[in-house]
Amino acid sequence: MLFNSIDFVLFLPVFFAAYWLVQPLKLKWQNLIVLTFSYLFYSWWDIRFTSLIILSTIIDYAVGLQLQRTNTPSTRKLLLGISMAANLGMLGFFKYYNFFVDSFADAFSYFGMEFSGSTLDIVLPVGISFYTFQTMSYTIDVYRRQLEPTRDFIAFAAFVSFFPQLVAGPIERASNLLPQMLKRRYFDYAKSTEGIRLILWGLFKKIAISDALAPSVNHIFENYGSMSAGTLVLGAVFFAFQIYGDFSGYSDIARGLAKLLGFELMLNFNLPYFSRNIAEFWRRWHISLSTWFRDYLYIPLGGSRVDKNKAIRNVFIVFLVSGFWHGANWTFLAWGGIHAMLFIPSFIIGTNRKHLSEHKPVTAWMMAPADFGKVLLTFAWVCIAWIFFRAPSIGIAGDYIYQIFTFSGGDVLSLNPYDNQPFGFEVVLLILFVFIEYGMSIQKINLYSSRVWARTCVDVALILAIILSIPIDSAQSFIYFQF
Incomplete structure (x- = not known):
């Protein structure tokens, strides 16, 4: 169901x-x-x-x-x-x-x-x-x-x-x-109201963001051989937000439903695409799984209390097992291995322990250039890893990435249309979504404002967006159901 x-x-x-x-x-x-x-x-x-x-x-x-x-x-x-x-x-x-x-x-x-x-x-x-x-x-x-x-x-x-x-x-x-x-x-009326708003936000991310991006993602990955580098980059970015909207949307709905019943579930996502390094990304992405592996695998293996070589071994084991947990395919192992290789340099020099607070990268609308660069670089590496996660085989993932960096599919700036339609709608949708999430990350946008008129406007907007985005044929399953 x-x-x-x-x-x-x-x-x-x-x-x-x-x-x-x-x-x-x-x-x-x-x-x-x-x-x-x-x-x-x-x-x-x-x-x-x-x-x-x-x-x-x-x-x-x-x-x-x-x-x-x-x-x-x-x-x-x-x-x-x-x-x-x-x-x-x-x-x-x-x-x-x-x-x-x-x-x-x-x-x-x-x-x-x-x-x-x-x-x-x-x-x-x-x-x-x-x-x-x-x-x-x-x-x-x-x-x-x-x-x-x-x-x-x-x-x-x-x-x-x-x-x-x-x-x-x-x-x-x-x-x-x-x-x-x-x-x-x-029964707690205030908690139930908060739960309903969490459910709406989760449905918005799932239906209006993730499901809206899915056709374009499928088209690009299925026809990557004829796509330009620009379109392939766009496909990787679209998938990054498709899987985020899908998975974090489910977690928001789950937390909202739990609140309706008087329960509190843990926060599973904390704006991961505003991370400044891979270590911070994993403190924000699928938090319940990353902390599970930390407490029940990494620490029993010795964690970082052992010598450096063994600690690096432990990190690799955790990331590889994390990748394998997602599915029975070498692509998931490659995805975990890529994250391990991205994490190890930060682990060696000790920067993996930075940004341990509330994970708020900025406090004003204008992000510091250094932070902006780190966020973009981290997101770029995450998107490259997502290509392996989405591709049906390692060979196809490698070809996809090779075509991006060799421009073998055409002009790097050209965007191949999807069914003779440009990707403009999806791009505008993502810009708006990132703007809202960025505002939430710096606490300048509050979807649950204490003002009645503001809450009502947000609720109506989310409901309309969800209704207008519902597919006519059938509901789309959540990506992580397959894991």
Whole structure:
């Protein structure tokens, strides 16, 4: 079920009414409503995949209780291993089985040998990368004695399957979301109003920005061989904002829906394209995933506490795993590797720890030339990496970039039209969007102004933009559903 679909428009009011009608009863009834509707929401794609969430929930709930009952190190490690094997085993089978079979076959054929392994017709369960990481964080935190396991199975199952962020994040930690499941929630008008505005802003980014750019992005990447360098650059920029509008839009909608229910989810994006270096970009982009890998992979590997060479190794591992987390394709590994190579120089000289505050690059409309240059350079590198992320193969990504820098597709300044229409609308749309985001980054534009007339104007403008941008045929899926 998509947030931007008619199905969800009908689903949400029914859930919302049931959720708040049972509020005067015991807390378990409210959590049971969350759990029931979350399973219904997920089953809308394929009811068979709901069994995977249930299985993961049962395993980690039981492991958590057993970890509390024993202090024997070997037993605790065994219990943690069971949880990791179950969760990563399901993720690996459904997401990476065919990738490894094909890769082995290619490697053997390269040396003139044959590999007889056969691929399977496997459908990737929606959001499996998100909810497996979410439930694993619970088991790991209990194992580390950083979190007390819960005996409330309904609350735990609702935490694992919480539908606003179930299929595309943010990846919530048990330490943040689970305690909220164990407390009674009361309707808060101010929080609900803020939630509705977050939902509108998220829908605007998804429908009016991301979906509006998608046809042009598809056209440019599918016909890159006949495109000029200028058009290819434009395609990379368009994709950067397409995936940002799509993914951050989903996160905003998820956070808004959670507020309607009395929950607070973590901020997952913080204006990443105004970053001044790659390290800052990763403190602003997909924050729930980058902090997950920091706490559960980078630090256990030794982090930066080890010698420099091992620390650089740890950085590479984290970025490569992050790339592989996104999908079973060498392009995602290349994307992660590029970010690692961009990050390492900053890590070596120590500038990766700059800009740790609220990530506000400027405080006035006129950006300092040095900051402006850093933002542009960082964005350019990010766009080059996005080409690998979007391309179907490393070879095509390499050809795409080669054509940009050799101008082999024609005049660098020419822009090839899309269906005999110039890209003017998309360019104007992006300029307006960047202007708004820039104003938000320096706190000169407030979409949630305290003045009633200003809030009303913003709300009406967003609603009109969303309605005018809704596709006639069908709702467009979110890009990160495939991960």
